[in-house]
Amino acid sequence: xxxxxxxxxxxxxxxxxxxxxxxxxxxxxxxxxxxxxxxxxxxxxxxxxxxxxxxxxxxxxxxxxxxxxxxxxxxxxxxxxxxxxxxxxxxxxxxxxxxxxxxxxxxxxxxxxxxxxxxxxxxxxxxxxxxxxxxxxxxxxxxxxxxxxxxxxxxxxxxxxxxxxxxxxxxxxxxxxxxxxxxxxxxxxxxxxxxxxxxxxxxxxxxxxxxxxxxxxxxxxxxxxxxxxxx
Amino acid sequence: xxxxxxxxxxxxxxxxxxxxxxxxxxxxxxxxxxxxxxxxxxxxxxxxxxxxxxxxxxxxxxxxxxxxxxxxxxxxxxxxxxxxxxxxxxxxxxxxxxxxxxxxxxxxxxxxxxxxxxxxxxxxxxxxxxxxxxxxxxxxxxxxxxxxxxxxxxxxxxxxxxxxxxxxxxxxxxxxxxxxxxxxxxxxxxxxxxxxxxxxxxxxxxxxxxxxxxxxxxxxxxxxxxxxxxxxxxxxxxxxxxxxxxxxxxxxxxxxxxxxxxxxxxxxxxxxxxxxxxxxxxxxxxxxxxxxxxxxxxxxxxxxxxxxxxxxxxxxxxxxxxxxxxxxxxxxxxxxxxxxxxxxxxxxxxxxxxxxxxxxxxxxxxxxxxxxxxxxxxxxxxxxxxxxxxxxxxxxxxxxxxxxxxxxxxxxxxxxxxxxxxxxxxxxxxxxxxxxxxxxxxxxxxxxxxxxxxx
Numbered sequence: 035x036x037x038x039x040x041x042x043x044x045x046x047x048x049x050x051x052x053x054x055x056x057x058x059x060x061x062x063x064x065x066x067x068x069x070x071x072x073x074x075x076x077x078x079x080x081x082x083x084x085x086x087x088x089x090x091x092x093x094x095x096x097x098x099x100x101x102x103x104x105x106x107x108x109x110x111x112x113x114x115x116x117x118x119x120x121x122x123x124x125x126x127x128x129x130x131x132x133x134x135x136x137x138x139x140x141x142x143x144x145x146x147x148x149x150x151x152x153x154x155x156x157x158x159x160x161x162x163x164x165x166x167x168x169x170x171x172x173x174x175x176x177x178x179x180x181x182x183x184x185x186x187x188x189x190x191x192x193x194x195x196x197x198x199x200x201x202x203x204x205x206x207x208x209x210x211x212x213x214x215x216x217x218x219x220x221x222x223x224x225x226x227x228x229x230x231x232x233x234x235x236x237x238x239x240x241x242x243x244x245x246x247x248x249x250x251x252x253x254x255x256x257x258x259x260x261x262x263x264x265x
Numbered sequence: 266x267x268x269x270x271x272x273x274x275x276x277x278x279x280x281x282x283x284x285x286x287x288x289x290x291x292x293x294x295x296x297x298x299x300x301x302x303x304x305x306x307x308x309x310x311x312x313x314x315x316x317x318x319x320x321x322x323x324x325x326x327x328x329x330x331x332x333x334x335x336x337x338x339x340x341x342x343x344x345x346x347x348x349x350x351x352x353x354x355x356x357x358x359x360x361x362x363x364x365x366x367x368x369x370x371x372x373x374x375x376x377x378x379x380x381x382x383x384x385x386x387x388x389x390x391x392x393x394x395x396x397x398x399x400x401x402x403x404x405x406x407x408x409x410x411x412x413x414x415x416x417x418x419x420x421x422x423x424x425x426x427x428x429x430x431x432x433x434x435x436x437x438x439x440x441x442x443x444x445x446x447x448x449x450x451x452x453x454x455x456x457x458x459x460x461x462x463x464x465x466x467x468x469x470x471x472x473x474x475x476x477x478x479x480x481x482x483x484x485x486x487x488x489x490x491x492x493x494x495x496x497x498x499x500x501x502x503x504x505x506x507x508x509x510x511x512x513x514x515x516x517x518x519x520x521x522x523x524x525x526x527x528x529x530x531x532x533x534x535x536x537x538x539x540x541x542x543x544x545x546x547x548x549x550x551x552x553x554x555x556x557x558x559x560x561x562x563x564x565x566x567x568x569x570x571x572x573x574x575x576x577x578x579x580x581x582x583x584x585x586x587x588x589x590x591x592x593x594x595x596x597x598x599x600x601x602x603x604x605x606x607x608x609x610x611x612x613x614x615x616x617x618x619x620x621x622x623x624x625x626x627x628x629x630x631x632x633x634x635x636x637x638x639x640x641x642x643x644x645x646x647x648x649x650x651x652x653x654x655x656x657x658x659x660x661x662x663x664x665x666x667x668x669x670x671x672x673x674x675x676x677x678x679x680x681x682x683x684x685x686x687x688x689x690x691x692x693x694x695x696x697x698x699x700x701x702x703x704x705x706x707x708x709x710x711x712x713x714x715x716x717x718x719x720x
Binding site (some may be wrong): 162223258 | 431432463464474484486487519520522523524525526527528530531532535536548549550551552553555556557560575577578579586613654655656657658
């Protein structure tokens with residue numbers, strides 16, 4: 035049996051523990067920023083488009099690389115102090131996604147340039163837990179890797195509507211019942227409603243409900259209840 | 266003619282104080298005259314120009330604090346940054362000058378050692394202990410909004426109620442509690458909707474997340490925003506908001522993680538309109554175009570409510586990728602980008618040569634934080650009570666506070682006149698070329714007084 039110096043073993047063990055600790059600390063502290071790099075600008079896809087970008091709903095473009103947001107405009111002597119707590123809406127959304135449980139995910143068929151859209155239904159800690167996230171991806175032609183062009187989120191299992199003046203709450207109730215939904219909330223003004231429905235984990239369910247409610251004359255502007263974030 | 270080769274100049278005669286002036290102005294003047302005799306400290310290289318005019322101004326703020334005195338020297342060509350820092354410099358000779366009082370300011374006639382006459386204006390530095398860190402308000406390199414100069418004209422915004430549509434506000438914070446906009450039409454805790462506005466016991470705003478009357482901040486964001494608009498100034502501690510005295514109404518619709526939904530946001534808009542708020546700060550964004558939200562903002566526009574919106578923190582171009590609500594094309598919507606302490610646009614700030622209306626300081630902004638740590642503060646390792654954070658969220662309340670101050674100063678203005686005062690009198694910065702409409706960076710002083718000379 036070979037003799038091993040116990041002091042050396044102890045030092046190696048301590049070093050390993052320190053390295054592991056630093057690694058864990060680094061990973062924890064950079065978790066958000068690393069994930070956030072995968073997200074781009076907010077996707078402003080007009081709701082109602084299916085899972086492929088259209089002319090009416092262009093895939094958002096980043097600013098041209100030749101004019102980065104700050105570097106070209108910053109004269110010498112720019113404040114070099116680290117910027118604390120710059121949380122964009124995209125990062126906050128990413129945090130919500132990271133902490134959520136994915137119930138369903140569905141990718142659209144890639145277009146000729148490889149771009150596609152991913153719809154995910156998640157259970158989250160948000161006030162209305164079931165959240166639908168639509169994220170646009172493009173393919174880096176050089177590396178073949180997909181990268182995000184931004185995401186937009188909305189509550190997955192309700193639709194926001196306005197009651198057309200002249201119609202009654204009872205009429206709205208009848209409509210909602212016949213559409214298989216329920217009135218989840220009423221605005222303080224009394225003219226807007228959230229219409230909840232079951233089956234929200236189906237990526238297409240929200241659009242189907244909007245289409246169904248959109249045929250009615252007693253409500254207007256059926257739309258997703260988008261999530262927004264402090265920025 | 267004044268001899269520019271002579272270092273400094275002497276104030277040689279103190280004559281007549283105009284009668285009928287307010288007592289507080291007298292106090293201020295006495296303070297100023299004492300300070301002048303002890304603390305003249307021209308900036309290095311400053312040479313009073315021929316025919317210079319000095320205007321000595323004093324505001325209520327000067328009476329209540331014990332801070333430094335600021336002196337602005339102006340002539341027909343523009344202002345000269347000329348501050349008298351406490352404990353620095355000295356008057357070169359005994360001084361006598363004449364003072365007269367006009368509404369809002371104390372003007373002192375001065376005469377130098379050669380008999381040249383002019384006028385001087387004295388303002389004050391607030392005595393808030395962290396004021397020196399508020400580079401956005403006052404900054405040696407002038408990458409600031411000239412708040413000190415503006416405060417010589419107006420410090421009190423209480424006549425203009427400002428809504429902070431955000432994560433709430435820590436109304437127990439010593440710097441915010443007295444500037445909370447209370448609803449005088451409601452009797453606290455009686456379980457009745459006394460003012461018949463549809464909200465029971467809405468004494469201090471509303472919480473649209475929980476549907477209750479407690480809008481206390483459980484995040485941090487709204488408290489920071491509120492402090493920039495209206496942290497109590499001149500109280501000898503902490504920071505000062507742009508409105509030294511304010512009336513802030515927190516409308517909480519973002520939760521403890523800083524997230525919310527459009528349904529609650531629109532409810533907050535409707536509430537703001539119902540209780541006659543005049544300025545709304547919206548340091549949030551996301552989602553897509555929404556027709557109901559557009560209609561709600563249009564209703565605010567019709568009600569003469571100014572709507573300040575953060576441009577966004579994605580570093581992207583709002584001209585090509587709109588960010589909502591900042592990009593809604595309604596006259597009352599002002600989209601705000603963030604600049605740093607050298608007037609460069611922040612690297613995270615969204616921009617837009619046609620869609621972002623104005624920039625304001627938004628990098629490492631010191632303001633109020635909740636006094637008890639929230640989960641997000643703990644996670645991020647933030648201190649309680651005061652912190653520096655960055656974002657277009659932090660730039661936007663500079664403009665919201667400025668709007669309230671302008672409106673309080675000129676109560677006859679319409680909402681669009683307030684907006685135009687902010688936009689048309691902004692400083693132009695080459696660093697913002699292609700980033701902000703007209704390369705504008707907020708200048709509070711000129712928003713109050715467009716005739717204030719440019720450097």
